[in-house]
Amino acid sequence: MSDSETTAAEAPQVAAEAQDAAPTETPGGSSPTETPGGSSPTETPGGSSPTETPGGSSPTETPGGSSPTETPAAPPRAPGPRSRGSAQSGSRHRDARRPRHRRPRLLAHRDARRLLAHRDARRPLAHAPEVSTDVAPTRRARRRPEPKPAAEVKETQEVEEPPPKTPSESTVSQAGWGYWGSWGKSILSTATSTVATVGQGLSHVIEKAETSLGIPSPTELSAQVEEEEKQQASSPEGDASSETDGAVGGAMGMFSSLTSVVQSTGKTMISGGLDALEFIGKKTMDVIAEGDPGFKKTKGLRFHNSTLSQVLREAKEQEELQTAEGEASDSEKKVVAHYGMLFDEFQGLSHLEALEILSRESESKVKSVLTTLSGEERLQLRKELESIRESFSLVEFDDEDVDEQKDEDGSEFEEELTKALDGLSVSTTAGKLSKACKSASSLISEMSRPEEEAEAGEELVKKTASVEEVHAAAIRSLAELTARSIELFHKLAEMILFSSGSTEAGVLSQLTVVLCREISLLSKKFTSCLTTAGSNEKRDVLNPLITGVFLEASNSASYIQDAFQLLRPILEISHIQRTADSAEQ
Amino acid sequence: MFCFCGSGVSLTKPTERQTEPQTCRATDSRVMEAIWLYQFRLIVIGDSTVGKSCLIRRFTEGRFAQVSDPTVGVDFFSRLVEIEPGKRIKLQIWDTAGQERFRSITRAYYRNSVGGLLLFDITNRRSFQNVHDWLEEARSHVQPHSIVFLLVGHKCDLEAQRQVSRQEAEKLAGAYGMRYIETSARDAINVEHAFTELTRDIFALVRTGDITIQEGWEGVKSGFVPNVVHSSEEVTKSDRRCLC
Numbered sequence: 116m117s118d119s120e121t122t123a124a125e126a127p128q129v130a131a132e133a134q135d136a137a138p139t140e141t142p143g144g145s146s147p148t149e150t151p152g153g154s155s156p157t158e159t160p161g162g163s164s165p166t167e168t169p170g171g172s173s174p175t176e177t178p179g180g181s182s183p184t185e186t187p188a189a190p191p192r193a194p195g196p197r198s199r200g201s202a203q204s205g206s207r208h209r210d211a212r213r214p215r216h217r218r219p220r221l222l223a224h225r226d227a228r229r230l231l232a233h234r235d236a237r238r239p240l241a242h243a244p245e246v247s248t249d250v251a252p253t254r255r256a257r258r259r260p261e262p263k264p265a266a267e268v269k270e271t272q273e274v275e276e277p278p279p280k281t282p283s284e285s286t287v288s289q290a291g292w293g294y295w296g297s298w299g300k301s302i303l304s305t306a307t308s309t310v311a312t313v314g315q316g317l318s319h320v321i322e323k324a325e326t327s328l329g330i331p332s333p334t335e336l337s338a339q340v341e342e343e344e345k346q347q348a349s350s351p352e353g354d355a356s357s358e359t360d361g362a363v364g365g366a367m368g369m370f371s372s373l374t375s376v377v378q379s380t381g382k383t384m385i386s387g388g389l390d391a392l393e394f395i396g397k398k399t400m401d402v403i404a405e406g407d408p409g410f411k412k413t414k415g416l417r418f419h420n421s422t423l424s425q426v427l428r429e430a431k432e433q434e435e436l437q438t439a440e441g442e443a444s445d446s447e448k449k450v451v452a453h454y455g456m457l458f459d460e461f462q463g464l465s466h467l468e469a470l471e472i473l474s475r476e477s478e479s480k481v482k483s484v485l486t487t488l489s490g491e492e493r494l495q496l497r498k499e500l501e502s503i504r505e506s507f508s509l510v511e512f513d514d515e516d517v518d519e520q521k522d523e524d525g526s527e528f529e530e531e532l533t534k535a536l537d538g539l540s541v542s543t544t545a546g547k548l549s550k551a552c553k554s555a556s557s558l559i560s561e562m563s564r565p566e567e568e569a570e571a572g573e574e575l576v577k578k579t580a581s582v583e584e585v586h587a588a589a590i591r592s593l594a595e596l597t598a599r600s601i602e603l604f605h606k607l608a609e610m611i612l613f614s615s616g617s618t619e620a621g622v623l624s625q626l627t628v629v630l631c632r633e634i635s636l637l638s639k640k641f642t643s644c645l646t647t648a649g650s651n652e653k654r655d656v657l658n659p660l661i662t663g664v665f666l667e668a669s670n671s672a673s674y675i676q677d678a679f680q681l682l683r684p685i686l687e688i689s690h691i692q693r694t695a696d697s698a699e700q
Numbered sequence: 701m702f703c704f705c706g707s708g709v710s711l712t713k714p715t716e717r718q719t720e721p722q723t724c725r726a727t728d729s730r731v732m733e734a735i736w737l738y739q740f741r742l743i744v745i746g747d748s749t750v751g752k753s754c755l756i757r758r759f760t761e762g763r764f765a766q767v768s769d770p771t772v773g774v775d776f777f778s779r780l781v782e783i784e785p786g787k788r789i790k791l792q793i794w795d796t797a798g799q800e801r802f803r804s805i806t807r808a809y810y811r812n813s814v815g816g817l818l819l820f821d822i823t824n825r826r827s828f829q830n831v832h833d834w835l836e837e838a839r840s841h842v843q844p845h846s847i848v849f850l851l852v853g854h855k856c857d858l859e860a861q862r863q864v865s866r867q868e869a870e871k872l873a874g875a876y877g878m879r880y881i882e883t884s885a886r887d888a889i890n891v892e893h894a895f896t897e898l899t900r901d902i903f904a905l906v907r908t909g910d911i912t913i914q915e916g917w918e919g920v921k922s923g924f925v926p927n928v929v930h931s932s933e934e935v936t937k938s939d940r941r942c943l944c
Contacts, residue, residue: 465776472808609773
């Protein structure tokens with residue numbers, strides 16, 4: 116399995132350059148977008164298209180050649196430092212992943228602490244302390260006693276010590292706020308196959324960060340956008356002012372923008388390898404999340420190999436357990452929305468599991484085909500498969516600026532979806548997805564309707580929705596949309612397997628981008644809805660709810676991206692079959 | 701405290717469909733849904749157009765769809781059944797495509813099922829003749845696990861067009877150690893019965909230990925039960941979490 120490494124080694128400078136250059140194009144939103152079709156239909160309105168879908172795939176790998184879209188012959192971007200991590204983990208079996216992460220653990224921690232210390236020290240914002248107890252106490256109380264490996268315990272303690280400062284941090288310092296965002300980004304966009312845990316971790320970092328590091332609470336994030344923008348702009352380091360949307364964007368801003376900040380933190384960071392950065396981030400999250408019982412959803416699973424559906428199933432079971440217990444103890448219960456249970460209710464788990472089955476089967480078929488081939492044929496096939504892999508590992512899922520005003524009723528989403536799915540004959544499933552999206556949009560507009568208007572219209576509908584109701588609606592919508600997305604991927608997998616037509620990885624990644632963007636958009640709308648509905652609520656009521664929505668949104672995006680990765684072996688085996696078919700004729 | 705005498709839940713009626721955006725109302729039923737002893741995964745197989753999806757829809761949604769598109773790959777449904785007072789089983793039903801062209805895909809789905817309904821259409825002799833092939837295919841793909849099948853003669857409302865007699869169907873079922881039930885999704889005949897019988901059979905096997913919960917196998921999963929029924933043998937026997 117050293118193929119991917121060799122590829123990476125072969126492209127030393129160019130790859131690094133390409134990686135360096137890539138982020139600069141993005142923040143403006145006006146970058147020349149490389150879409151697989153290269154034709155207008157894929158271009159998204161507003162010029163905010165999700166930037167380069169895999170350009171790495173060269174025309175050679177589409178032997179069918181029957182597809183109308185021709186991949187632009189972009190300079191082959193061999194996996195650079197940033198993508199290597201995921202290319203590798205993609206090419207290995209899931210099982211192989213853990214050991215790789217183990218080794219540099221301690222080192223990573225040290226670095227992470229430095230970064231944390233720095234984050235804390237340099238943070239230009241003033242409203243920190245008041246929010247510091249938002250989430251922690253209640254959550255902590257529910258912590259599940261669980262035997263931890265000794266090492267983990269030790270590390271947790273380490274992190275809790277007052278972090279030392281060293282002068283060498285200066286390269287990082289100017290990031291200010293944005294620093295977090297950029298971690299999030301790199302993790303979300305590249306490490307997709309591990310995100311089941313990491314995505315979770317990320318959100319918890321945010322949660323934890325609010326409480327211990329003094330990062331503004333989610334309320335402020337979504338409400339005080341402008342203020343922060345101002346502060347950022349006036350920060351002495353200046354560089355940060357170049358982003359208009361930044362961390363400031365609130366909602367997904369945390370995860371989805373700020374590439375420019377990575378740049379401004381200096382080349383050293385980048386040449387040190389973005390995967391190292393990613394790695395530091397992951398580990399830090401692991402550690403921080405140790406203190407966060409919310410993480411219990413996945414915690415147990417991180418110690419043995421687990422598939423995405425197992426993670427989700429565990430989350431669901433946990434919730435069911437809680438529900439059952441809670442109901443037994445107090446009969447009067449508030450509206451609670453459990454993402455995991457809802458996700459299952461929408462049959463998301465089943466589709467995911469079925470997709471995993473297909474993916475696993477295809478993977479082993481690909482392997483067995485490879486072992487039966489020899490010499491030249493095998494090399495050739497390897498090369499072809501590698502290019503499929505590449506197009507799965509180079510995808511940027513995050514959209515730089517998701518415009519909240521956009522797509523009022525979900526129709527734009529439907530349009531994009533239809534475009535992305537053109538010719539893939541999964542219209543029924545896609546229809547379900549658009550419907551889910553539309554009903555979410557209408558829920559939002561209903562709930563965010565000005566009070567007077569609602570009262571004038573119908574008296575029975577009573578006042579505006581309570582924060583709990585909005586929260587429940589948000590979680591439910593996210594769960595439904597995610598479940599439907601997974602269903603769509605599952606159906607796509609089935610269609611790809613039984614039809615002999617060729618499906619481009621680019622189309623699928625485009626679809627993933629569209630879906631993730633929709634999730635992000637929805638979560639933004641819901642949180643601003645929450646902020647409005649909760650204007651009279653106390654912080655400690657509102658904040659956990661908002662955090663909850665962000666958390667599930669980031670989880671949703673991770674699940675979707677993971678599901679996308681599950682399609683890789685399916686495309687591979689489909690490619691092999693097609694090649695074999697054409698050889699026979 | 702919980703009432704465990706089986707009242708109140710939508711057991712005989714299908715659970716609410718999720719397509720309705722009922723934001724916050726469903727808490728009660730959801731809470732109840734959370735409480736089941738086991739989850740069994742069932743797979744439904746048989747020739748195309750024998751009425752697999754219609755049968756499942758009748759069972760889970762309580763209605764009969766006049767028109768239905770051919771299933772692509774596999775679809776999913778779930779419902780709770782109460783096999784004894786206070787003992788609920790969650791059925792997760794995998795509805796497979798009958799069309800030959802999907803066969804290579806649906807094959808992959810057999811392994812994680814503990815039971816199945818093997819359908820044929822009593823007005824279509826060919827679908828009856830294929831029962832043997834279906835059975836063979838299923839048996840070979842569930843290895844190393846075994847699977848409990850129930851033979852279902854569907855569309856029994858169309859008595860006039862019957863091409864397969866009850867006797868020969870029963871004989872075939874007996875030869876393979878299956879039960880035989882005739883159902884009609886359109887007239888809602890025996891639909892409930894078919895699923896409940898199969899569930900009972902599986903439950904009996906689980907109870908005697910002939911079928912065990914296994915890590916990495918999704919056929920049978922144990923659910924959560926409040927303390928009330930905690931002492932019952934099934935719960936203490938299962939290797940899963942204990943709520944003391």
